[in-house]
Amino acid sequence: MITLENVSKSYTNDGMPALNNVSLHIDRGEFVFIVGDSGSGKSTMIKLLLRELTPTSGRIIVNNFDLSRLKRRKIPKYRRNIGVVFQDFRLLKDRNVYENVAFAQRVIEVPTRQIKKNVPAMLSLVGLPEKYRSKTKELSGGEQQRVALARALVNNPPILLADEPTGNLDPRNSWEIMKLLEEINRRGTTVVVVTHNREIVNAMRKRVITVKKGIIVSDEEKGEYIDED
Amino acid sequence: MKISTFVFTFKQGFKNIFRNKIFSLATIATIAACIFLFGLCYSVIENVRYSIQKAETNVAVTVFFDEGISEARIQEIGDAIRGRSEVASVQFVSAAEAWEAFKVDYLGEYADGYEGDNPLEGSENFEIYLNDVSKQQQLVSYLETVDGVREINHSDVTANILTQFNRLLSYVSLGIIGILLAVSLFLISNTVAMGIAVRREEIGIMKLIGATDFVVRSPFLIEGILLGVIGASIPLIAVYFIYNKIIVYAADQFAILNDILQFKTARDVFSVLIPVALVMGVGLGFFGSLITVRKHLRV
Numbered sequence: 001m002i003t004l005e006n007v008s009k010s011y012t013n014d015g016m017p018a019l020n021n022v023s024l025h026i027d028r029g030e031f032v033f034i035v036g037d038s039g040s041g042k043s044t045m046i047k048l049l050l051r052e053l054t055p056t057s058g059r060i061i062v063n064n065f066d067l068s069r070l071k072r073r074k075i076p077k078y079r080r081n082i083g084v085v086f087q088d089f090r091l092l093k094d095r096n097v098y099e100n101v102a103f104a105q106r107v108i109e110v111p112t113r114q115i116k117k118n119v120p121a122m123l124s125l126v127g128l129p130e131k132y133r134s135k136t137k138e139l140s141g142g143e144q145q146r147v148a149l150a151r152a153l154v155n156n157p158p159i160l161l162a163d164e165p166t167g168n169l170d171p172r173n174s175w176e177i178m179k180l181l182e183e184i185n186r187r188g189t190t191v192v193v194v195t196h197n198r199e200i201v202n203a204m205r206k207r208v209i210t211v212k213k214g215i216i217v218s219d220e221e222k223g224e225y226i227d228e229d
Numbered sequence: 230m231k232i233s234t235f236v237f238t239f240k241q242g243f244k245n246i247f248r249n250k251i252f253s254l255a256t257i258a259t260i261a262a263c264i265f266l267f268g269l270c271y272s273v274i275e276n277v278r279y280s281i282q283k284a285e286t287n288v289a290v291t292v293f294f295d296e297g298i299s300e301a302r303i304q305e306i307g308d309a310i311r312g313r314s315e316v317a318s319v320q321f322v323s324a325a326e327a328w329e330a331f332k333v334d335y336l337g338e339y340a341d342g343y344e345g346d347n348p349l350e351g352s353e354n355f356e357i358y359l360n361d362v363s364k365q366q367q368l369v370s371y372l373e374t375v376d377g378v379r380e381i382n383h384s385d386v387t388a389n390i391l392t393q394f395n396r397l398l399s400y401v402s403l404g405i406i407g408i409l410l411a412v413s414l415f416l417i418s419n420t421v422a423m424g425i426a427v428r429r430e431e432i433g434i435m436k437l438i439g440a441t442d443f444v445v446r447s448p449f450l451i452e453g454i455l456l457g458v459i460g461a462s463i464p465l466i467a468v469y470f471i472y473n474k475i476i477v478y479a480a481d482q483f484a485i486l487n488d489i490l491q492f493k494t495a496r497d498v499f500s501v502l503i504p505v506a507l508v509m510g511v512g513l514g515f516f517g518s519l520i521t522v523r524k525h526l527r528v
């Protein structure tokens with residue numbers, strides 16, 4: 001489903017690369033944590049997968065799209081394969097919950113009739129069935145991340161990427177979001193989660209890829225959060 | 230594009246206007262000011278042009294005949310002149326009529342002493358009115374070749390001044406309109422650029438979700454077009470009322486000039502002004518935002 005072959009990414013010509021000759025493979029339906037220190041290159045990896053960045057060298061293949069050969073105008077079509085959530089939610093603050101989720105469907109030209117069915121279904125999946133008229137800025141962090149998740153999933157992407165989805169949440173909400181991600185994975189979506197949350201990583205017993213200074217230093221099934229110190 | 234997408238895009242563009250009230254108002258004001266000025270320029274130019282056109286028909290070429298010419302020959306010459314395309318009308322003035330006119334114009338009450346004989350004997354003539362003063366020279370050249378014509382009186386100066394004024398007016402108006410267009414285009418594209426800056430985040434989200442360039446850009450284009458239409462409508466209404474007021478006022482205040490000032494009806498002026506202003510508004514809005522969108526929304 002996701003393959004990186006000797007991928008390097010340098011932001012500058014001289015300095016250290018953010019990712020250094022990384023190879024990895026993630027199968028359809030997997031749930032993977034990516035952990036590592038601040039600045040180790042985790043977000044860079046997510047951005048490469050989103051084709052926000054192109055690698056300096058190496059090859060990335062996602063869901064049969066070879067990203068190095070992807071034409072600029074094909075990028076939107078490619079991105080429809082991927083749902084994504086971030087630490088800062090990235091919701092449209094002046095619009096309500098329903099509009100935020102519906103927005104994802106409008107953008108890919110789903111007929112309104114269908115949107116009216118899909119959005120409530122997705123909102124109840126993430127546990128927000130009755131909040132759909134609220135403005136997103138009036139919601140708690142946990143609720144906002146659920147909206148973001150609903151938006152990421154409403155188009156039924158085969159892959160979900162999450163870059164520190166619980167970074168701004170308290171432990172209870174963090175757990176609820178992680179449980180949701182696990183549920184989504186159980187329904188067949190490939191899920192990749194970047195996180196600093198040691199407790200959750202250790203408790204969930206999933207595959208854990210540890211990145212350090214742009215290099216994968218460990219990749220284990222049912223892995224644990226490796227302490228740097 | 231699907232209908233539902235179009236409806237959504239349209240709503241987005243419409244909502245953008247309200248979401249971004251200050252910039253939208255600035256844009257509308259800019260377009261409105263430009264089109265208002267355009268409307269005024271156009272109205273003035275049209276009316277001056279119209280007055281010139283009217284005045285032109287009052288500039289006559291006068292043709293006198295050889296002594297002892299036959300009535301039949303005069304008739305012949307008259308028909309030939311009438312047949313020419315630049316000629317609007319031809320009027321025969323007999324010697325008696327010429328004398329009458331002269332008496333009224335120059336002698337007034339002192340004309341009595343001339344009772345009985347006509348000093349202008351043999352001065353019967355044709356007054357030829359043109360529909361286009363710039364063709365005057367052409368007509369004169371022709372008349373010079375006509376048999377039986379003794380003398381041609383015409384006013385070179387008037388014809389040339391009017392023609393040149395006409396031309397100057399066209400250049401000046403083109404220049405003014407060009408500058409106004411450039412200014413509003415510049416301001417609109419700046420306004421849209423600010424709108425895009427304000428909505429950077431939203432655009433980023435759209436792109437991440439997989440929106441095509443077209444879907445990302447359309448609301449801004451719709452926004453621009455809507456602003457253009459609103460911006461054009463306000464001054465049209467304003468100019469319409471002002472125009473009617475000014476015609477009445479001017480006709481009243483400058484009654485002496487009524488022969489020179491000829492006003493077109495609001496209906497005549499606006500049958501051209503409305504479509505032109507709307508097309509300008511839409512064009513300005515569309516191209517103003519297109520330039521900006523192309524520059525700032527490269528994915």
Ligand SMILES: Nc1ncnc2c1ncn2[C@@H]1O[C@H](COP(=O)(O)OP(=O)(O)OP(=O)(O)O)[C@@H](O)[C@H]1O
Nearest residue numbers: 011012017018036037038039040041042043044045
């Ligand atoms: N746009 C950029 N320009 C230059 N350098 C960058 C840019 N983005 C990231 N970097 C550098 O690349 C390296 C990896 O950054 P990245 O954001 O991938 O780290 P991260 O693992 O996500 O860290 P964190 O856990 O703090 O989010 C860092 O050294 C960072 O300074």
Ligand SMILES: [Mg+2]
Nearest residue numbers: 042043044163
């Ligand atoms: Mg990061």
